[in-house]
Amino acid sequence: MVAHKCAQHNDELGRIAIASRNISKCQAIIDSINAKGSLKQPGELKAYAVNALDIEATKALIQETESQIVINVGSAFLNMSVLRACIDTGAAYLDTAIHEDPSKICETPPWYANYEWKHLDECKDKGITAILGVGFDPGVVNAYAALAQQEHFDSIESIDILDVNAGSHGKYFATNFDPEINFREFTGTVWSWQNREWTPNTMFEVKRTDNLPVVGEQSLYLTGHDEVHSLSKHLDVPNVRFWMGFGEHYINVFTVLKNLGLLSEKPVKTAEGLEVVPLKVVKAVLPDPASLAPSYSGKTCIGDVIKGQKDGQPRELFVYNVADHAEAYAETDSQGISYTAGVPPVAAALLVARGDWDAQQMQNVEQLPAKPFLALLDTMGLPTRIKEGERDLPWDQF
Structure with missing residues (x-):
């Protein structure tokens, strides 16, 4: 990609x-x-x-x-x-x-x-x-948060990042990216930033339901994720949370694998004396995420629900992108998850080459100018929209 x-x-x-x-x-x-x-x-x-x-x-x-x-x-x-x-x-x-x-x-x-x-x-x-962290999440969602803080709010109370893949790959069970990395996100403590402190939960403990553009009503679960760790430091926001959409089938299979110990990263020995890492074995038997692309259909919806104050009044915006699996495959032989993750680092590389993001220091995305990044993504296949109530427009027309 x-x-x-x-x-x-x-x-x-x-x-x-x-x-x-x-x-x-x-x-x-x-x-x-x-x-x-x-x-x-x-x-x-x-x-x-x-x-x-x-x-x-x-x-x-x-x-x-x-x-x-x-x-x-x-x-x-x-x-x-x-x-x-x-x-x-x-x-x-x-x-x-x-x-x-x-x-x-x-x-x-x-x-x-x-x-x-x-x-x-x-x-x-x-x-x-x-x-x-210049993929989509983390990455683009960080830029969404920065844009909202700079342009649309006087103060922000909460940033809730929503990640929904409403597509179908047609397999009994598969992960959309490296299974080892995927499962590691969900087998330990779920950390979120709430009331200006780190708050622990377990996976699938906290659920919300949202009616999202294009993909409709979705169930999402509180989980830990990369961008929470930088946004909580760089933006003066008391609540930063990450939510991911899961179907019941995924949850059931994940729960069985975890309860059997098959998602452990710790080596075990077989009866024959072979040392194996259960999580790596599971990765080896699952479909390669790249193999999912040809038959993938449906869309993704990823964005930030941002709540705060503007001109003394409460405000809530949803800054988001919708991507299509089939369109991604037609263009690049990749599925939509790879597309959303792969376009942003190339946009960032272009901005470094042009000088806009050649920071000559280490920075996370929310510390960099958001507008040139989002403008470039618009031209590269990941357009940004902002929804407020019934109003839903491209970010640069909002």
């Missing part, structure tokens, strides 16, 4: 290097880009093999390819290694999620302070641009 969008803007982004442990996977992406005719102009598009946990190898690849911007859309387990390589080589760094330690789940908040934020001073001292 990211490679396709970079190719569509190679007039600005220049030569594109795609790297993974499995070089054949990179070559398949290049083949897809060529088949779709995604390159805006003739240009270099090359595949490389690298273990991104190997900092020296990653540094060498950055130097070999003369890369000035590195978009890290690998596993969240790679963040600190890739960030280190970028700091040491001077390349700009972008990612879409908080770093995770494979041995830990749902750490004590704020998670960013456990990892990325420890390098704030170093990035600033060395003039390294590092933009954290």
Whole structure:
């Protein structure tokens, strides 16, 4: 997804290097880009093999390819290694999620302070641009919150981020992105920011129902998520929560897997003496998220419900995007979840290249100018709308 969008803007982004442990996977992406005719102009598009946990190898690849911007859309387990390589080589760094330690789940908040934020001073001292969490959520929803604070409210009481996938992939059970990362979000403590303090809950303990644009009435559950950890620090808002939509079937399967211990990240030994990690076994037997794209139908709806005051009066806005799975596949061979997550880091890379977001320090999305980001997303397939009561308009006309 990211490679396709970079190719569509190679007039600005220049030569594109795609790297993974499995070089054949990179070559398949290049083949897809060529088949779709995604390159805006003739240009270099090359595949490389690298273990991104190997900092020296990653540094060498950055130097070999003369890369000035590195978009890290690998596993969240790679963040600190890739960030280190970028700091040491001077390349700009972008990612879409908080770093995770494979041995830990749902750490004590704020998670960013456990990892990325420890390098704030170093990035600033060395003039390294590092933009954290610039997918959709986290990422675009952070920009929505910043836009609301800057343009539409005098004070904000609460930000509730709603993430609904109302699409259907036709499989008995599958996750829309890496199953290991997906399940790790939901098996530990659910942390939210309420009344200016961290509040713990368990998964599926707190539920809400919303009637959302296009996708209709949906059940959502309070869960922990990356953006809560930065928005609670950077915006003066007493309540920041993240809600995700789940169907009963997903909840039932998840509950059985968890109760059987199959979602554990801790190694166990089989009767034959083999050591396995149950969560990795579950990941191995589930469908590859990329395989879901051809048959995916339906839409997503992701946005921020923001409540506060404007001109002495209470105000509530829903700032959101709706994406279509089939349209995403037709354009990029990817499903809608990949599309919503993959377009924003490319938009961010363009803004870094243009200078608008070349911050020369480490920042989260809500610390950066929201308008150029949202304007670019409008042209790249993820238009933003704002709904207030019956009024529902593009963000720049609201």
